[in-house]
Amino acid sequence: MADIVMAYGASHAPMMTADPESAPDAQAENFFGALETVREKAAAAGVQAVVMMSGEHFSNFFYDNLPQIVIGLGEGHVGPREKWLKVPEVLVPGEPGLASHLLAETIAAGFQPALSHKMVADHGFMTVYYKLDPQMRLPMVPIVMNCTQPPLMTLRHAYDFGAAVGDAIRSYPGLERVALCAAGGLSHFVGEPRVGDIDEEFDRWFLKQLESDAPPELLDMPNDELMEAGNGTGEVRSWVALAGAMRGHAAKALVYEPIYEWINGMGVVTYDPDPVGAPA
Amino acid sequence: MSLYQLQQCVYNYLRTLEAVEAGSPVPTLSTSGYELNEEEQRALKTGDVGAMYAMGIHPVIINGYCRAMGYRRADYRELLENKNTEPKRKTRWQTS
Numbered sequence: 001m002a003d004i005v006m007a008y009g010a011s012h013a014p015m016m017t018a019d020p021e022s023a024p025d026a027q028a029e030n031f032f033g034a035l036e037t038v039r040e041k042a043a044a045a046g047v048q049a050v051v052m053m054s055g056e057h058f059s060n061f062f063y064d065n066l067p068q069i070v071i072g073l074g075e076g077h078v079g080p081r082e083k084w085l086k087v088p089e090v091l092v093p094g095e096p097g098l099a100s101h102l103l104a105e106t107i108a109a110g111f112q113p114a115l116s117h118k119m120v121a122d123h124g125f126m127t128v129y130y131k132l133d134p135q136m137r138l139p140m141v142p143i144v145m146n147c148t149q150p151p152l153m154t155l156r157h158a159y160d161f162g163a164a165v166g167d168a169i170r171s172y173p174g175l176e177r178v179a180l181c182a183a184g185g186l187s188h189f190v191g192e193p194r195v196g197d198i199d200e201e202f203d204r205w206f207l208k209q210l211e212s213d214a215p216p217e218l219l220d221m222p223n224d225e226l227m228e229a230g231n232g233t234g235e236v237r238s239w240v241a242l243a244g245a246m247r248g249h250a251a252k253a254l255v256y257e258p259i260y261e262w263i264n265g266m267g268v269v270t271y272d273p274d275p276v277g278a279p280a
Numbered sequence: 281m282s283l284y285q286l287q288q289c290v291y292n293y294l295r296t297l298e299a300v301e302a303g304s305p306v307p308t309l310s311t312s313g314y315e316l317n318e319e320e321q322r323a324l325k326t327g328d329v330g331a332m333y334a335m336g337i338h339p340v341i342i343n344g345y346c347r348a349m350g351y352r353r354a355d356y357r358e359l360l361e362n363k364n365t366e367p368k369r370k371t372r373w374q375t376s
């Protein structure tokens with residue numbers, strides 16, 4: 001059975017690859033340094049595939065068909081959609097066996113994810129994936145979550161779905177070492193009068209909630225209250241799903257930098273692959 | 281007339297732009313084939329971002345449109361600053 005040997009959440013602001021130099025040097029170094037730590041640990045752990053959860057940006061879906069959750073079953077995923085992202089366009093290898101297992105197991109657990117054999121990996125995936133594997137050869141299972149168009153999943157729903165994803169990965173017999181990544185957030189505002197704002201207070205509070213094992217104070221927050229932290233901040237649903245997958249494992253925020261030049265609160269959180277209380 | 285049609289028009293235009301090779305002429309937005317009223321057609325043809333926002337086009341589509349029109353980061357904020365926003369309310373993460 002597979003182990004989740006690397007679990008982390010990371011912000012996916014397009015500017016982190018499209019225009020990284022625009023950020024203050026120290027902030028960029030801190031953020032990229034944390035992602036480099038993740039990359040080194042993943043390489044050392046011998047990760048065979050990554051399951052990535054990210055938000056929808058009207059990259060794969062539109063109002064004619066906009067599912068809440070989609071699992072990418074394809075042999076490969078073209079990405080990035082955005083030419084200006086300064087990430088080379090590639091066919092990211094898929095991991096159909098694992099993806100099919102996740103689909104079947106999460107449905108068995110009571111969820112109704114949609115499926116796609118032709119997923120496009122947009123900046124939501126590619127900015128973070130590119131930092132995890134600059135060669136872009138690591139097989140990926142993309143999971144798209146609707147974090148854009150209400151009605152949206154509650155945070156508790158995201159947490160429970162993530163728990164099902166984590167259980168499904170751990171019951172997959174086809175691989176031994178899998179990474180699980182949440183890409184998106186932290187606070188940001190786009191396409192509205194507050195574009196460019198960052199809610200630093202929310203970001204720091206949210207990271208502390210994750211480090212406190214995602215208590216009800218976080219999971220029971222109404223969607224409209226979360227929206228106060230930014231109309232793009234709902235992408236933290238993927239981070240909350242990650243928390244569900246890694247319940248019982250200690251979370252640690254490696255970095256937080258409010259990078260206004262990237263119009264995004266930029267953070268990285270990792271989870272101990274061993275559960276709390278496990279022998280060292 | 282139809283928010284769906286309005287958004288679909290912009291969405292399809294953005295998809296068209298993605299296929300344009302570097303150095304090739306950039307096509308203009310066409311409202312032909314979409315059920316739009318006069319004001320909607322005017323907003324789209326003139327690139328009136330404030331009107332698009334006021335009409336209810338999703339902010340993610342607005343953001344994509346502004347980026348395609350050459351705006352970077354938050355520099356299109358000035359186009360939206362006179363638009364009403366919901367009053368902020370007290371949230372559980374606020375300490376002050």
